[in-house]
Amino acid sequence: MDAFILNFSNFAILADAAEVAPACPTACEFALNILLKVVFSLVCVVVVMSFAGLSVVAERKVCAYIQGRYGPNRTAIPIVVAIPILGNFLKKNGLMQLVADGLKFLLKEDPLPAHVNKFWYMIAPVMALSPVLIAACVIPFGVYWTDGGVMAPLAVANFDVSLLFALAIGALGVYGAIMAGWSSNSKFPYMGGMRASAQVISYELAMGLSVLSVVLMVGTNANVDSPLSMFEIGKAQSGLWFCITQPVAALIFLIALFAETNRLPFDMAESETDLVSGFHTEYGSFKFGLFFVGEYGHMVVGSSLFITLFLGAWNPFPGFVWPESWGWISSALSLLTFLVKIAAMLFFFIWVRWTLPRFRYDQVMRIGWKAMVPLALLNFVAYLVFVSI
């Protein structure tokens, strides 16, 4: 598998393109290839970004529901709201508020405080957002069957260490928070950045250890030659899902995921109660918008990782897979299953945020080092012993 020259031939659409291709000369084929790669990447980015945008609305609506309020339901775009049923639906569900928020990020004055380190201050939001979008390219959003009846994932890139890729690139996202905190040259952002770095170090270890037991589980199967591939892990869950066979690992991964994505109750980097707004206190307008989208994008990618590792990937129920005989309907259903699961995970993230109070910083560190890491290690060793017997 040639991972570096990313293999996009596993896309269903390309099957149609390949039939057109032979008529083209080589240069045309090359251009088509590059164009397709760009288009697939764009589709992937659009999926992640629209989920991020929708989860902003969901956050406001769900929190309103939890607190017994209505949430955003008045913002209306003049002409669109006049459309009979759709207009009212969009207005009542706060979807027009999303547009208003986005416009606000774009159109407000972009402040550049005099005391900041300008280079890193400008670059930090990009450092927060771009790793998320890069990591999204390996997520298998669904499956399809090639003409030979071989199952293949609907991912922009599918290669044999894709899980490692997602974890590695996802881990780089923290530099956005760190550099934002440092370059702001102000004490609360500084503390926020420092907390972000300490938290990521503490929880990444537990996360990696919990993933190991799943990889081991997939790897012990003789038919699998690359257990670090997200596609193989998803495929291995055609029977029981790994959240059932590996409950401890799933729990540890989930908790570490909350810590990695900086969500409450691990909201240390921007804990509003003690740090004003944490690492992005000095940011405004579109730069803040990038952090905002980056956080939700991180949630989307993190949820997809969790779904692929533990929640059965594109399979609808434990022990049931979409049958190959249904053809493209089956692959559409697999895609839909994955997206519904992402939505459910996002709801879970929001639910937890508005239910649990924030931990204290020392509590976060204590849980990380004295509970999560030993537990993950024990779980891994126990499973290792179990496998070798």
Add this chain to the structure above:
Amino acid sequence: MEDFIYYAFCAMAMLGALGVLMVRGYVNAAMSMLVSMLGVAGLMILMKAYFLGFLMVSVYAGAVLVLFVFVVMLIGDRNDQSALWKKIALLILWVLAGAVVAFFHPDLAKYSAERNAEATSVLSVAKNYGYSLFTTFMLPVQIAGALLLAAMIGVMAVSKSPARKIKNKETL
């Protein structure tokens, strides 16, 4: 195309390494190191050592360097006060060292497609790392582990002197 990417990663690795020496401020130096590490990881991936490359990003860029930055921020970022000529002298020293290595081992400095193809079959499969770590290199790995453990215990012993009281334990 592949050559272009190769040179781009090389430039990243070299300029990042140069940056570590030349820039002012420790955080800037750490970020240069990040660029350099990403460049090296890219080179590994270009040699089809995917496992090693992504592990490099995950462990070094994703964890070790974050730790560096954390420590730098904890003790306070100060600008590097050493004079420019010292840095340049250091740089020239490194270049000379590289030249000496390249002179005595011309193979090390040479990039060629054949060498890549040779390495590919071994490096591209993650299983091979496991086999070689637990067979051929068992003893070195164990010794390195024991050394690291000893170093860690030493650091704990040194840093936890009873005379120094830790104030403001929970200010972070």
